[in-house]
Amino acid sequence: MSTDVKCPFCGADTLPGDERCPRCFHSMMVREIPHARKGDAIHQALLSRPVSDLLTGADLLVCDPEDAVQKVVEIFQKEKKGCVLVYKNKKLVGILSNRDLVLRVAGRFDDLSKIKVAEVMTPDPGFVHPEDPIAFAVNKMAMGGYRHVPVLREDGTPVSILLIMDVLRYLSQSKKSY
Amino acid sequence: MPSTEKLLKEKKISEVVNARLIHTPSSTPVKNAVELMRRESSAYVVVADGKKISGMFTETDVIQKLLGRKVDWNAPIRDFMTKSPTVLHPGDSVGKAIDLMVEKMFYHVPLVDERGELVRILSVRTLIRFLAEFYPGEVYNLPPDPHQVADTAEGG
Numbered sequence: 001m002s003t004d005v006k007c008p009f010c011g012a013d014t015l016p017g018d019e020r021c022p023r024c025f026h027s028m029m030v031r032e033i034p035h036a037r038k039g040d041a042i043h044q045a046l047l048s049r050p051v052s053d054l055l056t057g058a059d060l061l062v063c064d065p066e067d068a069v070q071k072v073v074e075i076f077q078k079e080k081k082g083c084v085l086v087y088k089n090k091k092l093v094g095i096l097s098n099r100d101l102v103l104r105v106a107g108r109f110d111d112l113s114k115i116k117v118a119e120v121m122t123p124d125p126g127f128v129h130p131e132d133p134i135a136f137a138v139n140k141m142a143m144g145g146y147r148h149v150p151v152l153r154e155d156g157t158p159v160s161i162l163l164i165m166d167v168l169r170y171l172s173q174s175k176k177s178y
Numbered sequence: 179m180p181s182t183e184k185l186l187k188e189k190k191i192s193e194v195v196n197a198r199l200i201h202t203p204s205s206t207p208v209k210n211a212v213e214l215m216r217r218e219s220s221a222y223v224v225v226a227d228g229k230k231i232s233g234m235f236t237e238t239d240v241i242q243k244l245l246g247r248k249v250d251w252n253a254p255i256r257d258f259m260t261k262s263p264t265v266l267h268p269g270d271s272v273g274k275a276i277d278l279m280v281e282k283m284f285y286h287v288p289l290v291d292e293r294g295e296l297v298r299i300l301s302v303r304t305l306i307r308f309l310a311e312f313y314p315g316e317v318y319n320l321p322p323d324p325h326q327v328a329d330t331a332e333g334g
Contacts, residue, residue: 101240102215141303142307175182175186
């Protein structure tokens with residue numbers, strides 16, 4: 001079992017005892033996950049259960065920065081999806097969601113086949129790992145106002161896209177079963 | 179600190195919702211509605227004439243019905259909105275809102291008063307922020323003693 005600690009913000013490797021992440025300077029002094037109080041099963045679940053509990057893998061779309069926005073829009077329309085990860089050389093370089101398309105594309109371009117994903121995507125998005133606590137993902141969504149968070153393996157390959165709705169569904173189901 | 183289950187059941191929507199409300203009349207040209215969303219960085223527009231709700235128009239509608247399609251961007255938003263959306267009341271519980279949003283896949287639910295008039299909107303983002311604040315800083319800013327937390331969600 002590894003004792004390595006990953007920075008929750010940028011995913012960089014840090015050494016046990018590091019005061020801050022050497023890459024992004026996020027504080028690493030408060031990384032322990034506290035024990036939830038007895039009797040609050042949902043609370044405990046959010047802090048102790050991993051993100052992988054929520055994943056279906058069904059929402060994972062990946063495109064290239066050079067792909068045309070039109071192609072992405074066609075796939076969103078056909079598959080009823082709203083988010084795609086942008087990979088270049090097996091590395092995550094951006095994310096393109098319904099939100100980006102509304103803010104930067106809709107009503108502004110006549111010919112979507114002439115716009116590249118790279119021009120309108122959100123570059124370098126935050127992400128989580130499958131083994132991170134669900135609370136990490138919730139925090140990322142709350143702080144950034146995101147409705148989608150990429151879930152990546154340690155080597156950067158994509159596992160899934162976590163939707164805000166996945167978190168709510170988990171909460172809704174937990175609420176009923178406890 | 180109350181349990182999450184109890185909190186979701188007892189916390190009213192009115193206690194978590196914010197004052198922001200983006201709305202437009204049903205006759206608004208859809209291109210103006212999209213411009214409004216862009217200007218306000220909003221993922222939705224409530225379509226309402228006066229305080230009477232006639233529909234919801236969201237990011238998903240923009241992508242699914244407008245982008246890259248041969249449509250008249252000067253047509254009124256009522257031609258593209260989802261009509262007669264499900265609503266909730268500010269006095270309903272947060273738990274009820276979560277159940278509804280999950281079941282119907284709604285990212286936004288308009289709130290109406292006892293006269294059925296539009297008063298607020300509840301967004302999924304607001305709920306996630308509420309959830310994150312419910313265990314404030316426990317992930318990133320632990321107090322010296324993890325069990326030394328406020329007795330109420332407001333911090334007492």
